[in-house]
Amino acid sequence: MARNHELKFRVVTTFQRRVLNPLTRRLPTQTLLETTGRSSGLPRRTPLDGRRVGDTFWLVSEHGDRSQYVRNIRSEPRVRVRIRGTWHPGTAHILPADDPHTRLRSLPTLNSAAVRAFGTDLLTVRVDLDGE
Template sequence: MTRHSDLKHRMVTRFQRYVANPVTRRLPLQTLLETTGRVSGLPRRTPVGGRRTGESFWIVSEFGTRSQYVRNILADPAVRVRIGGRWHHGTAHPLPEDDAAARLRRLPRFNSAAVRAFGTDLLTVRVDLAD
């Protein structure tokens, strides 16, 4: 990882953790991904931008396996996703072989633009929904 991408990761992560996420988590229709903290065991809710396609929900992590929610998924793939105000249980699968840049073109534009602008290591994540 280059010094520039490391600095970018730290700045974006701090902004998301302390400013953007606390605000957007409270919005009733904001899509949320709930993982289990790999150290604490507590539920961790992260605002995400993605799209449901059939029984799958697709997102792209802008920092790949450096994203905390991806690290939580790697430790425990059982997740919940709140879509349109309704919670769904599922199993998350990071897909490093998927073309994340192409995937972003099929996801919501605003979020995809932010992921492209701020991301340094894109990674597709598919959640297979159980209900």
């Protein structure tokens, strides 16, 4: 089982990194999370989906602590989120006590289905957006 889990992680992340993310990053309406690279210090933009509720943006990482953006958040929680073409600065919080399966029910349906199907270690992330 662990081998299948590892193989799934490698296949999914390779496809996302090399094919899907470079394409979707260019879409003007794609939601992006911008973190600061923990080693390079450079901005890193990850296409994803979630839901804004007031001054909070919720998402579920499909690979938990193995996601590069989660590792970057742990190093530097100040982030930006592009929602409908507008950038919003904020502070990200990793929430291991939050039930990601329950959280997915409140997020966009198509993305939630993909996270469930391709995810290997779900983890909730909350971004508190700075007041505008």
